[in-house]
Amino acid sequence: MHLGQEITPNTFLQYTELKRIFIRNYYDCAPNRRVMEYPEFPNSEEYTPIQEILQGKAKDSVRIRGWIYRTRSSGKLAFVVVRDSTGIIQCTVSREKVEETDFANARKALIESSILLEGEPVKDDRAPGGWEIRASKFEVFHFAETFPITKDQSDEHLLNNRHLWLRSRNMVAALKIRSTVFKAFRDYWTELDFTEIQSPSFTTSACEGGSTLFNVSIDDENEKSGQKFYAHLSQSWQLYAEATMFGLENIFTLAPSFRAEKSRTRRHLTEFWHAEVESAWLHNHQMMNLEEGMIMHIISSVLSKNRAELEFLGRDISVLENIKAPFDKMKYEEVLDKLNSMGFDLVWGDDFGYKEEKALTQDLKTPLYITNFPKEKGFYHRPDPSDPKSLVCHDLLAPEGYGEIIGGGERVWSPDELVERIREEGLDPESYGWYLDIRKFGSVPHSGFGLGIDRTVSWLCGSDHIKHVIPFPRTMRRTTP
RNA sequence: GCCGCUGUAGCUCAGUAGGUCAGAGCAUCCGGCUGUUAACCGGACGGUCAUCGGUUCGAAUCCGAUCAGCGGCGCCA
Structure with a gap:
């Protein structure tokens, strides 16, 4: 062949x-x-990654390929800063040392042109990064048109040109950290013998707040043939997880969730990546301990793999290094008292808004667990037998004002109790169909949680907005590029 | 659902008691410079001032509507 x-x-x-x-x-x-x-x-x-040259590992002569990051020239000397996925390095192209056409091209090629270059790596303090390449050959693979992103940048312009801004060192650094977080999450639960499963994004469950659901349907053509399709986009794997759990016991997923909330804040996306775990026979406090281990594993993975990226993003690394388990734990009631002593005026049942979360977490060194939220918080969490007005559940708040990154708890596992809870919430048990059905055949205690991956990455990066740590952020007003 | 803000050149912005108000810097192009650090010097190119309508002798400027986007609250991860 x-x-x-x-x-x-x-x-x-x-x-x-x-x-x-x-x-x-x-x-x-x-x-x-x-x-x-x-x-x-x-x-x-053979091409050498730029990072290797910056580390002084390169040979006498190297060949690199990449994109022009910055360029400036005089009549006899051109400075071309080249980037690849590993770093940037300054290259000098001297009229005397390369072919005439190479020099002309080096002067002519605009930012983001893709190039191939050969030359001698030289340690030189005048070059950013301490090393530069003195070119002997400069070849343009593709001449770029004028790049729309220059030094003058606005949020809106960068979002409109997100497909190009993804080349920026900021995005590259954040996305490398993001990748580490995804891997660390998977590794941690896989190591604990949890099984990764997938739940549908199309759902018809009426179980969650209807106002924040996206509706999905299709255009007329299929209507003509009598076919109809109608569904919501999933907000959480929760209900499917509880069904799947009975076979596999310990499961996790990593998937997008969709919330049609008109939230316009630094910590909201309409499409976000949801890391969720569900485990049979496990109690709330046990799940909290596992989560703590997960967070610590994620942090140590990022610290060991992404120091350079954290530094580039201006993150204070010592803050991450100083995070120690176990995390502090407070009951909702205690938090209420603490907030009121700080000047808030809250009564039992009040939710903590962003102001409250920020006041609580801005001076924290480690994440903070809050447990025993009021019963009204959700029908599927189990009321605490020792304090029935509250639930066996928890949130985990990230420090430095980042706020909630995890919500979880122990689920109502008795079928009768679940029906009762649904009725108490003013909902109709009839519409819960199979979700009630799975409780009828050997129900067991179980716990689970959801982690906002993007929020976690945003916190670890020290980012001022969640949209800076996902390649193509989606909000109610932006679905392009 | 609620509150606030923005729209003038490719980009970032200035310009409004309504009348030489079509401007700057950057980018691009041309020329110059052998060590620049998103350099510097000279020149050129570039805009129906988001759209539509109204007020006025006259609107980028005042009024209204529409469109697009941004920030925040609530809600949540």
Whole structure:
């Protein structure tokens, strides 16, 4: 078989052979295995990540590829700062040391042009980063048009050009940290033998506040054929998790959730990434302990992998280093007293708004658990037998004013009690169908929680807005780019 | 659902007691500079002042509506 050969319905052998050829030609950079089909594809030579050069690990002569980050020139010397995914480095292109066309191109190429460059890495204090490359060859792979983002930036302009702003060092740093958080979450629960499962995004459950649901339907064409489709977008895997739990006992998910709230704040998105866990036979305080371990694991992962990114974002790393478990725990009632002693005027049943959360957390060094919220907070949480006006549940508030990142608790597991709670909330048990059904066949105590991943990343990055830590933020007023 | 704000050149903005008010810096283009740090010097290009309507002799400026976006509250993760 060879590349370009028509692919017929393949046997497994044919497929693996194709794959082998593909890998050899495109991804294997060993000197005796060169690209044959597409010689212009800049993958046949060895290229050095910029980070390695900045660390002084490079050889006498290096070859890099990347994008022009900044550029300025005089008649005989051009300074071209090049970035790749690992860093930026200044390259000097001297008229005397390269081909005439290379020098002309170096002067001409605009910001974000993609380039290939060969030269000698030199330690030089005049260069940002302490190292620069003295070019012997400068090749433009693609001349960029004028880049719309310049030094004058506004939030709105950066959001309108998010597809381009993703190249910025800020976004790159935040997204690397985000990736670490996702991985740390998965690793932690996988290590504890929890099973990752997926729940649907299309739902018809009426179980959550209807005012914040997105409706999904399709256009007329299918109506003609008599088909109809109508659903909501999921706000949480919660109900599905409780069903799935009976087979797997300990489960988690990582998925988007959708809230049609018209929230316009630094901690809200209409589409956010929801990390959720549900576990059979587990009590609230046990789940809280596991969550604490998870948060600590996430923090230590970020500290060990993303120090450079945290520094670039201007994060005070010592704040993260000083976070210690166990976290403080307060009952809702105690928090009420504390807030009132700080000048608030709250009575039992009042919610903590952002002002209250901020007052509570802005001077904290570690996250804070609040437990035993009033019964009105949710019908699916279990009332505390020792204090029936409150629930066996908890929120976790991030310090430094970031506020709630986790909400969770022990679920009502008795079918009769659940029906009673639903009625107390003025809801109709009839509309809960299968959710009540799953309680009828060997119900067990269980606990779970939801973690706002984007909020967590925002806190760890020290970001002033949640939209800075997700590639394409979605709000009620923005679905493009 | 509630409160507030913005819209003038590609970008960031100045300009309103209504009358040389179409302006600056950056970007781009042309020219100059051998060490710049989103450099510097000279020149050029660039706008129906968001849209529609009203008031007026005259509107970027005053009024109304519409559109788009931003910040915050409530709610939540």
